[in-house]
Amino acid sequence: MNELLNQLRLVGDWLASSQQWHGDGGIPQRLLEHLTYSGLSLLFAALIGLASGLLVGHTGRGAFAVAGVATLARAIPTFGLVVLVVTLAGLSTTPVLVALVALAVPPILLNTFEGVRGVDPATRDAARGVGMTEWQVLVRVEVPMALPLILLGLRIAAIQVVATATVAAYPGLGGLGRFIVDGLSRNDYELVIGGSTLVVVLALLVQIGFTALRRAIVSPGLRVAAFTS
Amino acid sequence: MIRFHAVSKNYPNGTTAVDELSLELAEGGITVLVGPSGCGKTTTLRMINRMVEPTAGTVSLRGRDIREIRAPELRRGIGYVIQHAGLFPHRTVLDNIATVPLLLGWNRKKARARAAQLLELVGLPHEMGRRYPNQLSGGQQQRVGVARALGADPPVLLMDEPFSAVDPIVRTELQAEFVRLQKELHKTIVFVTHDIDEAIRLGDHIAVFRTGGRLAQFDTPERLLAHPADAFVAGFVGQDRGIRRLSFVKAAEVPLRDGPVLPATAPVERARAAREPWVLVIDDERRPLGWAAVPELPQSGTLADASLLPLGPTFSLVADSARAALDSALLSPSRLAVGVDTDGAVVGVADAYELSATTVAADAAETEANEDVEAAGDRAGAGSAGGGEG
Numbered sequence: 001m002n003e004l005l006n007q008l009r010l011v012g013d014w015l016a017s018s019q020q021w022h023g024d025g026g027i028p029q030r031l032l033e034h035l036t037y038s039g040l041s042l043l044f045a046a047l048i049g050l051a052s053g054l055l056v057g058h059t060g061r062g063a064f065a066v067a068g069v070a071t072l073a074r075a076i077p078t079f080g081l082v083v084l085v086v087t088l089a090g091l092s093t094t095p096v097l098v099a100l101v102a103l104a105v106p107p108i109l110l111n112t113f114e115g116v117r118g119v120d121p122a123t124r125d126a127a128r129g130v131g132m133t134e135w136q137v138l139v140r141v142e143v144p145m146a147l148p149l150i151l152l153g154l155r156i157a158a159i160q161v162v163a164t165a166t167v168a169a170y171p172g173l174g175g176l177g178r179f180i181v182d183g184l185s186r187n188d189y190e191l192v193i194g195g196s197t198l199v200v201v202l203a204l205l206v207q208i209g210f211t212a213l214r215r216a217i218v219s220p221g222l223r224v225a226a227f228t229s
Numbered sequence: 230m231i232r233f234h235a236v237s238k239n240y241p242n243g244t245t246a247v248d249e250l251s252l253e254l255a256e257g258g259i260t261v262l263v264g265p266s267g268c269g270k271t272t273t274l275r276m277i278n279r280m281v282e283p284t285a286g287t288v289s290l291r292g293r294d295i296r297e298i299r300a301p302e303l304r305r306g307i308g309y310v311i312q313h314a315g316l317f318p319h320r321t322v323l324d325n326i327a328t329v330p331l332l333l334g335w336n337r338k339k340a341r342a343r344a345a346q347l348l349e350l351v352g353l354p355h356e357m358g359r360r361y362p363n364q365l366s367g368g369q370q371q372r373v374g375v376a377r378a379l380g381a382d383p384p385v386l387l388m389d390e391p392f393s394a395v396d397p398i399v400r401t402e403l404q405a406e407f408v409r410l411q412k413e414l415h416k417t418i419v420f421v422t423h424d425i426d427e428a429i430r431l432g433d434h435i436a437v438f439r440t441g442g443r444l445a446q447f448d449t450p451e452r453l454l455a456h457p458a459d460a461f462v463a464g465f466v467g468q469d470r471g472i473r474r475l476s477f478v479k480a481a482e483v484p485l486r487d488g489p490v491l492p493a494t495a496p497v498e499r500a501r502a503a504r505e506p507w508v509l510v511i512d513d514e515r516r517p518l519g520w521a522a523v524p525e526l527p528q529s530g531t532l533a534d535a536s537l538l539p540l541g542p543t544f545s546l547v548a549d550s551a552r553a554a555l556d557s558a559l560l561s562p563s564r565l566a567v568g569v570d571t572d573g574a575v576v577g578v579a580d581a582y583e584l585s586a587t588t589v590a591a592d593a594a595e596t597e598a599n600e601d602v603e604a605a606g607d608r609a610g611a612g613s614a615g616g617g618e619g
């Protein structure tokens with residue numbers, strides 16, 4: 001118990017010390033790096049995952065491939081992938097981004113696909129029957145109805161990416177992982193715990209952000225439980 | 230209006246959903262497609278708005294081959310109602326109804342105003358427009374489905390078992406509403422059901438399909454009940470088609486007699502003199518009071534002294550059918566139906582046997598009419614009188 005309190009005080013001291021908040025290698029710079037890697041990889045992953053998830057979900061063609069790709073992608077260890085790509089491509093931002101994208105695509109792809117495929121066939125039939133084009137069926141009916149699952153996929157991906165972006169520090173690319181890597185090599189546990197805390201806080205903020213987003217953009221008609229009038 | 234010419238639908242696995250169908254549906258009426266499951270009635274319906282494309286033959290709408298029209302455009306001009314309503318759960322009731330107007334490019338305000346108007350037309354309160362479909366009962370959802378189909382005021386309405394997913398009480402209510410709406414709107418409606426009672430209640434014309442997608446008979450409900458084309462149709466129409474036929478005979482055509490109808494002031498001797506087992510006692514405005522059993526009448530006095538049995542239901546000569554008259558006869562203690570006019574005054578009575586004479590008369594009239602038609606030659610167009618080939 002004392003040990004825990006002690007550590008909490010250490011973290012507090014570390015976070016409060018003004019030197020951490022200024023200049024090269026300070027928290028703001030590391031945070032910006034971290035957010036850049038996370039944001040970029042999430043953006044690419046969303047483009048790939050949403051586009052293919054919507055396409056396969058709407059047409060029903062290639063469902064088997066989606067399941068296969070997603071399972072395969074999830075089986076690949078992120079850290080291993082970073083090392084592999086760094087070895088092959090050299091030290092740069094690319095390998096880190098590739099690894100993070102590979103990590104983020106499966107949850108987005110799978111949830112988007114399931115969301116669209118899960119739309120009631122009668123609703124889809126009605127959408128076509130009232131005269132919607134295929135594009136209108138997708139955009140006006142399937143996407144809004146799949147939105148809860150699409151957001152779930154994006155949220156899982158975002159949290160995983162934010163947590164895993166710490167690996168960027170290994171090939172020397174900064175981010176919040178820098179504190180952890182440096183702390184470990186210097187046996188500076190204050191630094192390790194401080195860095196980890198920042199990552200955890202960031203992940204929580206992502207979670208809160210997505211909950212707010214869900215409230216704002218998912219139709220109440222999909223949220224309210226059925227009750228008789 | 231809607232014409233099927235030698236239309237077939239075959240699936241790659243070898244099943245035939247519709248087989249060489251030729252049919253012409255009149256403008257402004259309700260045509261019901263009915264038959265057992267797998268008879269191709271829904272497929273036939275869905276070929277009208279190109280939800281299903283025929284393998285062979287042509288479907289035309291107002292003389293135009295529907296393949297010339299882009300499917301989404303065609304569908305926006307045809308109302309479509311399906312079994313579970315198929316409402317969009319993420320849209321409010323009002324926005325569901327406004328779907329087609331919005332697809333047609335109306336501005337949002339005009340589309341919403343139109344939707345509010347339709348909400349009222351289908352008998353739902355204005356506040357319900359702001360709700361979401363999952364806050365509505367099945368019957369209410371179905372009403373919204375009908376309102377959505379009427380969005381852009383299409384001349385044609387396709388309805389695929391629209392009332393079969395709701396409970397019987399709500400179904401009867403929706404059917405009555407539907408009949409009322411149609412009286413107001415005069416749409417050309419194609420209606421699919423597997424329920425022959427519903428078909429007879431709603432249809433101006435009925436197309437009976439048999440398994441394998443073949444048309445067994447296309448006729449008016451009256452003629453379908455009176456002259457089923459073959460054993461299949463007779464079996465499908467049901468055992469009690471004789472009774473159902475009475476629905477199409479107006480009660481005014483029922484022959485009535487007033488021998489057993491006597492005022493309460495009449496002496497009991499007059500009742501005995503009528504040589505009837507029962508007499509109907511009426512007041513001085515000819516309103517029925519009840520039945521008196523003649524053998525149990527008091528020795529003397531007037532009928533006012535007799536103990537009366539309750540009347541049972543009467544039937545209106547103006548509003549009811551011979552079926553209501555038969556019902557009245559069966560529920561009456563005397564087995565006599567009591568016919569009343571608009572003021573509730575007794576016109577006369579008839580027993581079940583006398584009631585059945587109405588269909589005999591109808592048959593005779595029809596046979597005569599048919600002979601006239603046949604004498605005039607066989608050039609009569611498809612659709613009206615002649616039955617389709619099985």
